[in-house]
Amino acid sequence: MRAVLLSDEVYPFLDVQAKALLDEARKTFRAMGLETKSLVGSTSRTYLFTWCGDHTNDALVLMLNHVGLDCSVSGFALEISSSPEKTLEALADVAQLDPGHFEQILANVENMIIERWDWALPESLLMKSYASSHLDLQGARQYAEAYTLRSEHDRDEVQVNRYAANSATDADVEH
Secondary structure, three states, X not given: OHHHHHOOOOOOOOOHHHHHXXXXXXXXXXXXXXXXXXXXXXXXXXXXXXXXXXXXXXXXXXXXXXXOOOEEEEOXXXXXXXXXXXXXXXXXXXHOOOOOOHHHHOOOOOOOOOOOOHHHOOHHHHHHHHHHHHOOHHHHHHHHHHHHHHHHHHXXXXXXXXXXXXXXXXXXXXX
């Protein structure tokens, strides 16, 4: 979906209303700066646009809830009841989780009985079945790790740019 929103490609199979909706979505995407950032928020609410798909997003929701944030899926984004700064801290915590220990992550999932014979499975096997067929826990952890590393790099780059700007200003004052 991100690729569709980034492009200006015209899709001939869309009807007039669908084309108008796509144009509106592209304008909103660009107005929010989502071509260069994934995290949008305020002091109390953050939206994380992962562009990773449902299984990864659902796993990220469970993992972020597990580390203490109130998180849910809201359309293309994860809606998090927290500031962007606390969300970044939580993503760093998620990056440290072991997807192999899914029992703790799935402890609060209320309805894992989805497949025909799920009702007959013991809880540990039901959790394993649910995790393997409906979640991408490893992908979610990898996303959190990559996003955290990218954010640290961006913060370091901002610090370097500030240092360079201050050094240039100091040099101008000396001369």
